Amino acid sequence: MRVGHAQCLVPEEVLRKVLKAAMMTGADFAEVFVEDTSTETITMEDGKIENVNSGRDKGAGIRVVKGETSSYCFTDSLEERDLLEAARTAAGALMGARGDYTIDLTRRDVPLISPVSKYPWETTKTQKAEFLHRADRAARAYDPLISQVTAGLLEIVRNTTIANSEGVLAADSVIRSRFTVSALATKNGILQTGTATIGKTMGLEILDIKSPEDLGREAARQAIVNVHAAPAPSGPMTVVMTNGWGGVLFHEACGHSLEADSILRGSSVFAGKIGQRVARECVTAIDDPTIPNEWGSYGVDDEGNPGQRTVLIENGILRSYMYDRKSAVKDKHRFTGNGRRMSYRYIAIPRMTNTFIAPYSGKEEDIIADTQEGLYAKGLRGGQVNPATGDFVFTVSEAYLIRNGKIGDPVRGATLIGNGLTTLGEIDAVADNLDFGPGNCGKSGQSVPAACGQPALRIRRITVGGTDRRSAERRG
Numbered sequence: 001m002r003v004g005h006a007q008c009l010v011p012e013e014v015l016r017k018v019l020k021a022a023m024m025t026g027a028d029f030a031e032v033f034v035e036d037t038s039t040e041t042i043t044m045e046d047g048k049i050e051n052v053n054s055g056r057d058k059g060a061g062i063r064v065v066k067g068e069t070s071s072y073c074f075t076d077s078l079e080e081r082d083l084l085e086a087a088r089t090a091a092g093a094l095m096g097a098r099g100d101y102t103i104d105l106t107r108r109d110v111p112l113i114s115p116v117s118k119y120p121w122e123t124t125k126t127q128k129a130e131f132l133h134r135a136d137r138a139a140r141a142y143d144p145l146i147s148q149v150t151a152g153l154l155e156i157v158r159n160t161t162i163a164n165s166e167g168v169l170a171a172d173s174v175i176r177s178r179f180t181v182s183a184l185a186t187k188n189g190i191l192q193t194g195t196a197t198i199g200k201t202m203g204l205e206i207l208d209i210k211s212p213e214d215l216g217r218e219a220a221r222q223a224i225v226n227v228h229a230a231p232a233p234s235g236p237m238t239v240v241m242t243n244g245w246g247g248v249l250f251h252e253a254c255g256h257s258l259e260a261d262s263i264l265r266g267s268s269v270f271a272g273k274i275g276q277r278v279a280r281e282c283v284t285a286i287d288d289p290t291i292p293n294e295w296g297s298y299g300v301d302d303e304g305n306p307g308q309r310t311v312l313i314e315n316g317i318l319r320s321y322m323y324d325r326k327s328a329v330k331d332k333h334r335f336t337g338n339g340r341r342m343s344y345r346y347i348a349i350p351r352m353t354n355t356f357i358a359p360y361s362g363k364e365e366d367i368i369a370d371t372q373e374g375l376y377a378k379g380l381r382g383g384q385v386n387p388a389t390g391d392f393v394f395t396v397s398e399a400y401l402i403r404n405g406k407i408g409d410p411v412r413g414a415t416l417i418g419n420g421l422t423t424l425g426e427i428d429a430v431a432d433n434l435d436f437g438p439g440n441c442g443k444s445g446q447s448v449p450a451a452c453g454q455p456a457l458r459i460r461r462i463t464v465g466g467t468d469r470r471s472a473e474r475r476g
């Protein structure tokens, strides 16, 4: 294991004092989360740099737990006296006997999951702006119908230090970069957009995987396909989804229901189903923050617990949920390293990291060839999910009809309408070509980076909402 060498943001001696102060009213557990995050975004619209934003967010949050009660207090200062004051405030919210505590901290080895070769500060803003210009030029050169291009680069450097009254001391440093291009195509009053994104836990070497030109052309290609496409049909259909970002469907419609807080609230369709069949043999679903350089990767979670690969569903059988500390203690489960927070202002809650359907067998081409009639979904945009029921609507960003095992004409405006658990049971083929896409996952007002992934797969039957008036009339 390669070990990271992130520095502690606050001296160990101070962390010990803060924890001692936090434990003074007889708490069972106290934790300090310290963060120093720098963010830089550069955005471009119509060939002009619109915005260069740099921000730094530094502070600490202190949590004190006693039985079922907990209190949280944060400060934007890392000075010893401010940290102690926050600790006393958090402790003061819990009534209890004054105790005297000895806190011994043992520094944890944090694995270096995501090595970086091109650090954000090694490239000038002018050079970064030139990447955006290159994407813009490539998108416009792709087709004269491209009428607008926007592009953006986001870089995040997030340093964290976590210490708790059980002796854990861990420090991690994570660098993420994301490059996005959107293109608009216009023809006879029809406007269609295409978007291409790459986002990884690495530096600007992301652009060695896909160049600004690759991304610009990809965004333009999608927009052009859609501007020429016919309206999508509607009704129940077989859908083959390509590999990559389409995993967001599993993330949203099933993944959130596998986070332990929703299980313990009793609001999840997966509650009480461990060991039961929830999908076919070909479906294995995993959450894994230890994939080198993937968008949702880290060495330790925001509670200092090592990130780990958690098999959620194994060949169709439900195996595990994702836990933060609180839900693990309550459910008497080991930690799974899924306690995450948006910043030091928030408590950690169970969150997904890189969540994906695992590769199974066979080729995407063979799944398509084996499908008589259906829809080939080459990309998904965002969607809406009712968290209580898992009912969802997702917009397909690029789609084609499948006829006699062959990909046919493009269609636009298709949506996928269904239910998480039902649709999971309808997946009857999974290929071997796993890929990921980067996203921002929102929950309880907290947004965290999360990757969604899958190999190409087939959903035997799902409702497609289309815009073709003829099929709407047929539907009555």
Ligand SMILES: [Zn+2]
Pocket (backbone or CB within 6 Å): 251, 252, 256, 440, 441, 442
């Ligand atoms: Zn989410």
